Amino acid sequence: MRASNFIKSKRAWIAIALMLIVSPVFGIILADMVGYHEPLDLAAEAAGLRDVSEEISWTPFFDYSVPGLPDELGYVVAGALGVAVIVVTGYVAMKIVEERKGCDACLKAR
Amino acid sequence: MLWKKSRQPLTAENVSLLTVLSAAIFVAQMLNWPLPGGTSLHFVGGALAGMLLGPFLGFASMTLVLVVQCLLFHDGGITTLGANILNMAVIDVLVGYAMFKLIVDLTGNKRSSRVAGAFLGAWLGIVLAGLACGLEIGLSPSFGFPVGVTVPVMVGWHALLGIIEGVITVLVIEHLYLRLPLGALPSTSLGVVKR
Numbered sequence: 001m002r003a004s005n006f007i008k009s010k011r012a013w014i015a016i017a018l019m020l021i022v023s024p025v026f027g028i029i030l031a032d033m034v035g036y037h038e039p040l041d042l043a044a045e046a047a048g049l050r051d052v053s054e055e056i057s058w059t060p061f062f063d064y065s066v067p068g069l070p071d072e073l074g075y076v077v078a079g080a081l082g083v084a085v086i087v088v089t090g091y092v093a094m095k096i097v098e099e100r101k102g103c104d105a106c107l108k109a110r
Numbered sequence: 111m112l113w114k115k116s117r118q119p120l121t122a123e124n125v126s127l128l129t130v131l132s133a134a135i136f137v138a139q140m141l142n143w144p145l146p147g148g149t150s151l152h153f154v155g156g157a158l159a160g161m162l163l164g165p166f167l168g169f170a171s172m173t174l175v176l177v178v179q180c181l182l183f184h185d186g187g188i189t190t191l192g193a194n195i196l197n198m199a200v201i202d203v204l205v206g207y208a209m210f211k212l213i214v215d216l217t218g219n220k221r222s223s224r225v226a227g228a229f230l231g232a233w234l235g236i237v238l239a240g241l242a243c244g245l246e247i248g249l250s251p252s253f254g255f256p257v258g259v260t261v262p263v264m265v266g267w268h269a270l271l272g273i274i275e276g277v278i279t280v281l282v283i284e285h286l287y288l289r290l291p292l293g294a295l296p297s298t299s300l301g302v303v304k305r
Contacts, residue, residue, distance in 0.1 A: 007126040012134065019137045026141045034144040040247070047254025053184060062184045064140065079140050082178050083133045089174060090129025098122045 007090070020079045024072035027064065124167055131159060132171045136178060143274075151271045156198045157206020157235035158279045161228060162286070165207050172199035193246050197239040205235040206279075224287060225280050232279035233272035240268025 006012065041051060053062075060067050061081065066074035135155035142150040155175075159168035176194050179185040186194050209231035210224075217223040244264030248257030 006123075006130045009130065012130050016130075016134050016137050019134075019141060023137065023140045026143060030144040031142055031150060034150075036142070036144050036150050043247075043255065044253065049252065049254075053187060057184050059182060059184050061182055064183050064185070075140070078183060079137055082136050082182055085178050085182060086133045086136055086174060087129060090125060090132065094122045094125045094129070097120055097125055101122070 007087075007094070016083065020076055020083070023079055024075040027075050028071050120167075124163070128163060128167050128171045128174075131162060132174045135159065135171070136175045139175070139179070151274060153278050154198055154202060154236060154239070154275060156202025156239065157210075157232040157275070158282055160203035160205075160207030160235070161210045161231060161279070161283060165204050168203040168207060169199050172203055193243070197242045197246075201242050202235040202239045205238050206231040209234055210283075221284070224283060228280045228283040229276035232276040233269075236272040236275045237265060237268050240264040240271075 045051065061078050064075050064078040065071065066077045066081075069077060135153075135158070138153045138155060140152075142152045144150045156168070156172050159171045162168070163171055173195055176186065176191065176199060180188060180191050180194075210227040213227035213230065214223050217226075241261060241264065244261035245257060247253045247264075248255065248260035253260070
C-alpha cells in the first residue's frame with residue numbers, strides 16, 4: 001500500500017465505521033449504567049464551581065447529541081459528522097499540498 | 111540537529127495518513143469504557159500519533175482531533191483547549207515519539223524493542239500528560255484543590271490508565287508494522303525502522 005492510498009484504504013474506513021457503530025454501547029448505554037460523570041467536573045463541583053457549559057454552548061451537537069434523535073443514534077450520527085469534518089479538512093490540506101508541489105515543479109521547469 | 115531531523119516534509123502522502131489516523135483517534139476516543147464508581151477511561155492516542163507520524167505531524171493530528179471535539183461538540187471547552195492541546199498534542203505526542211525512537215535506536219529493531227518502546231512511550235506519555243494536567247488545575251486560582259492534591263491524583267490514575275493505553279498502542283504499532291510495506295509511513299517514525 002502506498003502512503004497516499006491511506007485515505008482510500010477500505011480496511012481503515014471499515015475499522016472506523018465499526019468503532020462508530022459500537023460507540024453508543026460505551027458512550028451512552030454503559031455510561032448510563034454506571035452513572036458516568038466526568039471526574040474533573042465532579043471535582044470542580046466539589047470545589048464550588050458551577051457547570052455552565054450547556055448554558056454557553058454554541059453548538060447544536062452538544063456532547064455528541066443530535067437534536068431530534070435518540071441519544072444512541074445521535075451519538076453515531078455526531079461521530080460520523082466529526083469524522084466527515086476531519087476528512088474534509090484533511091482532503092483540502094492534501095489538495096493544497098499537491099497544488100503547491102505542482103507550482104514548485106512549474107517554477108523549477110521555467 | 112535532532113530537531114531538524116525530526117521534521118517531515120508536508121507531502122500529500124503524509125497528510126493522507128494524518129487524516130485517516132486523526133479520524134480513527136477521534137472515534138476511538140468516543141469509546142468510553144465505564145468504570146464502577148461513575149468514571150470511565152478512553153484511548154487518547156497522542157503517543158501513537160507521535161510514533162506513526164513523528165512529532166510535527168503527530169501534533170497536527172491530535173490538534174485537529176481536539177479542535178473538532180471542542181468546536182463541534184463542546185467537548186473539553188474553549189477555555190481549556192490550549193491546556194488540552196499542550197497535554198495531549200504536545201506532551202503525549204513528543205514523549206511517545208521520543209521514547210519509542212530511543213528504545214528502538216538503543217536496542218535494535220526487534221519485536222521486543224518495538225513492544226517495549228510502544229508500551230513505555232504510550233504509558234509515559236499519558237502519565238506526563240496527567241502530571242501536566244494536575245499542575246495546570248492545581249495552580250489555577252479558580253480550582254479549589256491545591257497542587258499537592260491534584261498532582262498525585264492525576265499521576266496515580268494516569269499511571270493505571272496508561273497500562274491500557276500502552277497495550278492498545280503496542281497492538282496497533284505491531285499490526286501496522288507487520289502489514290504495511292517499508293516506506294509506507296513517514297520518515298523519522300515507525301517508517302524508518304528497518305525490517
